[in-house]
Amino acid sequence: MKDDMLLWDETLFKDPEVFELDYVPEHFDHREAQMKSLRFCVRPAIRGARPVNALCLGPPGTGKTTAIIKLFEEIEKHTRSVITVHINCQIDGTRYSIFSRIYKKIFGVAPPSSGISFKRLFDKIANELASREAVLIVALDDVSYLFPEKEIDQILYTLLRSHESLPGFRAGVMAAHSEPSMKYILDPRVESVFRPEEILFPPYKRDEIFAILSRRAQLGFYPGVLSQDVLDLVVDLTTESGDLRVGIDLLKRAGMEAERRASRSISEEDVRRAFSSSRFLHIEHAIRSLSGDERTLLRIIAEQPGGKAQSGELYRTYHGITQAGYTKFYEILKRLEALRLVETSFTGPGMRGRSRIIRLRCDPAEVITRVKE
Ligand SMILES: Nc1ncnc2c1ncn2[C@@H]1O[C@H](COP(=O)(O)OP(=O)(O)OP(=O)(O)O)[C@@H](O)[C@H]1O
Ligand SMILES: [Mg+2]
Structure with a gap:
């Protein structure tokens, strides 16, 4: 056997974990300014006061989740009187499930599975925090999942106004939030207390992407697996896509392509082949999480000319197929929006009044093939 060939039980991956999407990197460079702003928000909590609320804004893959997790690690190392809870709102999307997570973090066990009322759950949390004299910081990550049914208003109300009746x-x-700004209009009763410090996460520039991916590849692959030229190609494709996550996924898939050929190194061809999947990472991931009804509406939108249509027309088509009512239609639309698959905008106050336009945010053909799978 030639020695550039891989034996069947050999691998190119020194540490495959580093290419997983939930991996928290040890080195988190290029985000010093954002980390500084976040630390500033937390400072009052370290002294036992309520912290400044923060809102991290920026496109996918710009380090928002990583920044919050890093910050929480720092806080926990530093003090026990600040309790941090990271909530993935795509998984925990209701006030009850969010406070169950908070309960679990504080008490180390989940609330009784027989179920207790929200009030009891909240009272236990509040009493425990008061007796420990601790401050609670809750990260609502991917907060757009709390917009349907205005869940966010209730949650912010409970977290930010409870001190009015419970001084401790x-x-x-x-x-x-994976957008440049938050368009959601909060209930005025919470708007007045939330007033977050907005922290912007701009897309990484090419040299930053290069540095991050190069370090990740060094950790993940054995020496000699990824040449400089091939890394350059990965960085170009990632910069083009604008999402660092695409680059990390691309490294992993390209490594697997090379292994499939039993090669000891990754070629440009491996990268190009892998890119045909990695570039659609976001759409694939989002579509996999959809229910049957959600897929139906997404397919209808994708089939409209130019992937866009007026909301009224879409509703009529959707109703014709599923018999669903307007409320259901609207909830599904909100979810597709939270998943960044569609965006809504209003036409100006023209002759026909303001009407809502729904537009697909990605290539219709790519969506259609995937909703049918
Ligand atoms: N500065 C950085 N250094 C090293 N790795 C990074 C850096 N920023 C982001 N990453 C990596 O990129 C990936 C995406 O980052 P992260 O999940 O923090 O993005 P995000 O802004 O929360 O995206 P989304 O809006 O989609 O939730 C993660 O795997 C993370 O490890
Ligand atoms: Mg995130």
Whole structure:
């Protein structure tokens, strides 16, 4: 056997974990300014006061989740009187499930599975925080999943106004949203107390992507697996896609392509082949999480000319197929929006009044093939 060939039980991956999407990197460079702003928000909590609320804004893959997790690690190392809870709102999307997570973090066990009322759950949390004299910081990550049914208003109300009746209750919120700004209009009763410090996460530049991916590849692959030229190609494709996560996924898939050929190194061809999947990472991931009804509406939108249509027309088509009512239609639309698959905008106050336009945010053909799978 030639020695550039891989034996069947050999691998190119020194540490495959580093290419997983939930891996928290040890080195988190290029985000010093954002980390500084986040630390500033937390400072009052370290002194036992309510922290400044924060809102991390920026496109996918710009380090918002990583920044919050790193910050929480720092806080926990530093003090026990600040309790941090990271909530993935795509998984925990209701006030009850979010406070169950908070309960679990504080008590180390989940609330009784027989179920207790929200009030009891909240009272236990508030009493425990008061007796420990602790401040609570809750990260609402991917907060757009709390927009349907206005769940966000209730949650912020409970976290940020409870101190009015329970003076020992001190909590702050760090929200993360994968958009340049938050368009959701909060209930005025929470708007007046949330007023977050907005922390912007711009897309990484090419040299930053290069540095991050190069370090990740060094950790993940054995020496000699990824040449400089091939890394350059990965970096170009990642910069083009604008999402660092695509680059990390691309490294992993390209490594697997090379292994499939039993080669000891990754070629440009491996990268190009892998890119045909990695570039659609976001769409694939989002579509996999959809229910049957959600897929139907997404397919209808994708089939409209130019992938866009007026909301009224879409509703009529959707109703014709599923018999679903407007409320259901609207909830599904909100979810597709939270998943960044569609965006809504209003036409100006023209002759026909304001009407809502729904537009697909990705290539219709790519969506159609995937909803049918
Ligand atoms: N500065 C950095 N250094 C090293 N790795 C990074 C850096 N920023 C982001 N990453 C990596 O990129 C991936 C995406 O980062 P992260 O999940 O923090 O993005 P995000 O802004 O939360 O994206 P989304 O809006 O989609 O939730 C993660 O795997 C993370 O490890
Ligand atoms: Mg995130």
